[in-house]
Amino acid sequence: MQTVSGSELSHSTARAVRGSVFFLTDDPGIEPDPLDYYEFYDDGILVLGDDGHILDAGDYNQIVAKYRLSVSEITDFRGRFILPGFIDTHIHYPQAEIIAAYGEQLVHWLEKYAYPAESRYADIVYARTVSRFFLSELLRNGVTTALIFGSAHKASIDALFTEADKLNLRIIAGKVMMDRNAPDNLLDTPETAKADNEALIAAWHKKNRIQYAITPRFAITSSTEQLSIAGQLYHAHDDLYLQTHVAENLNEISLAKKLYPTAKSYLHVYANFGLVGPRSIFAHGIHLTEDEFDLLAEKKAALSFCPTSNLFLGSGLFNFNKVHQKNILLGLGSDVGAGTSFSMFQTMNEAYKVVQLHQTINQQSGNKALLTPFKAFYLATLGAARALYLDNKLGSFLPGKEGDFIVLNPEATPILKFRMLNTQSLAERLFVLMMLADDRSIESVYIMGRRWHEGNI
Numbered sequence: 325m326q327t328v329s330g331s332e333l334s335h336s337t338a339r340a341v342r343g344s345v346f347f348l349t350d351d352p353g354i355e356p357d358p359l360d361y362y363e364f365y366d367d368g369i370l371v372l373g374d375d376g377h378i379l380d381a382g383d384y385n386q387i388v389a390k391y392r393l394s395v396s397e398i399t400d401f402r403g404r405f406i407l408p409g410f411i412d413t414h415i416h417y418p419q420a421e422i423i424a425a426y427g428e429q430l431v432h433w434l435e436k437y438a439y440p441a442e443s444r445y446a447d448i449v450y451a452r453t454v455s456r457f458f459l460s461e462l463l464r465n466g467v468t469t470a471l472i473f474g475s476a477h478k479a480s481i482d483a484l485f486t487e488a489d490k491l492n493l494r495i496i497a498g499k500v501m502m503d504r505n506a507p508d509n510l511l512d513t514p515e516t517a518k519a520d521n522e523a524l525i526a527a528w529h530k531k532n533r534i535q536y537a538i539t540p541r542f543a544i545t546s547s548t549e550q551l552s553i554a555g556q557l558y559h560a561h562d563d564l565y566l567q568t569h570v571a572e573n574l575n576e577i578s579l580a581k582k583l584y585p586t587a588k589s590y591l592h593v594y595a596n597f598g599l600v601g602p603r604s605i606f607a608h609g610i611h612l613t614e615d616e617f618d619l620l621a622e623k624k625a626a627l628s629f630c631p632t633s634n635l636f637l638g639s640g641l642f643n644f645n646k647v648h649q650k651n652i653l654l655g656l657g658s659d660v661g662a663g664t665s666f667s668m669f670q671t672m673n674e675a676y677k678v679v680q681l682h683q684t685i686n687q688q689s690g691n692k693a694l695l696t697p698f699k700a701f702y703l704a705t706l707g708a709a710r711a712l713y714l715d716n717k718l719g720s721f722l723p724g725k726e727g728d729f730i731v732l733n734p735e736a737t738p739i740l741k742f743r744m745l746n747t748q749s750l751a752e753r754l755f756v757l758m759m760l761a762d763d764r765s766i767e768s769v770y771i772m773g774r775r776w777h778e779g780n781i
């Protein structure tokens with residue numbers, strides 16, 4: 325890698341930003357225009373405290389009078405949207421270099437592309453170089469928080485957290501645990517995985533804005549001994565996360581059943597080790613049974629819906645309707661590198677199409693659950709924060725939340741500008757953004773009230 329993007333934050337915290345302020349206050353469900361579930365101020369303002377937390381958000385004239393703000397204290401983004409930063413609930417940073425790798429489905433894709441790429445992350449210098457690129461790429465796309473897989477190497481996570489901490493990012497990540505069915509140079513053992521996890525938790529968990537996730541890749545690459553240790557670790561520390569994959573691909577499911585023949589289902593493999601509960605996030609869940617959906621709802625565990633990955637690997641179509649009916653915690657995931665975009669707009673775009681196609685194929689009658697624009701933006705902000713049990717900190721602009729936000733240009737490309745001329749409602753404008761916007765619409769990104777600057781290092 326010859327040149328890599330680096331980045332830094334400005335030194336001072338913004339006092340107030342003016343623009344079209346929009347955020348969800350609750351789950352809008354599938355109502356096309358759910359007035360009671362969001363706040364929108366066409367001429368709005370967001371006010372920040374000295375520590376970078378949100379003080380207030382609302383109508384420009386009212387708020388300016390309330391806080392006696394002077395013009396010099398206000399950064400003017402009129403004509404732009406101001407939203408909470410996006411949250412990506414599933415992504416692999418050591419796979420950024422193999423995004424868009426041709427022709428395989430899950431198990432062979434891992435063997436042919438992902439495992440060789442991940443084997444390079446034993447080298448902490450390389451891992452830090454890619455970490456800088458990866459975090460810049462998230463931020464360029466307006467993603468201010470993510471739940472991230474490292475590689476099997478402890479160094480991969482030390483490197484990622486070191487770079488994230490410099491930017492004061494709220495990220496959650498973990499070292500991948502794998503002790504079988506993968507190349508030798510990526511395998512740990514139950515004992516080394518335990519020691520590495522404990523060292524990483526001691527060094528990083530709850531340091532500034534960083535949190536740790538126990539990260540068995542999936543049941544196929546972890547023995548019973550290792551999943552047992554994962555369960556012990558998950559319960560031994562406050563506010564730890566558990567992230568893994570479930571029911572993504574039909575071959576993967578039959579392999580998991582062969583390896584764990586007595587488990588009632590794939591998800592029950594994890595549940596049997598105490599791995600299904602609050603702050604556990606399962607990527608994909610495309611082929612879950614009724615029992616498995618019920619278990620997720622009962623345990624208040626979350627799913628990550630990764631449409632670009634699911635389409636790219638031909639894995640299947642996520643059952644959004646079922647997840648909506650069962651009120652299961654849900655966020656969106658890019659799943660880079662099997663996913664094909666870091667952009668949450670592109671992720672929303674493909675999620676909408678997956679929901680459409682799932683309905684057509686399954687001929688569902690009545691109770692049609694389309695992915696509305698309000699719901700899509702909810703899933704990328706407050707819904708994801710709830711899935712991660714971080715909604716007391718992130719996802720909206722209520723007072724006291726952390727000041728991670730983005731400034732969106734709704735007219736960043738010729739087609740966006742042209743199409744926006746022909747919109748009448750907020751719902752329409754949001755839907756156009758969700759279908760047509762990309763990183764070009766992300767004009768500014770703020771982390772705890774400080775503006776992020778991209779640069780070369």
Ligand SMILES: [Zn+2]
Pocket residue numbers: 414415416569607659
């Ligand atoms: Zn994944």
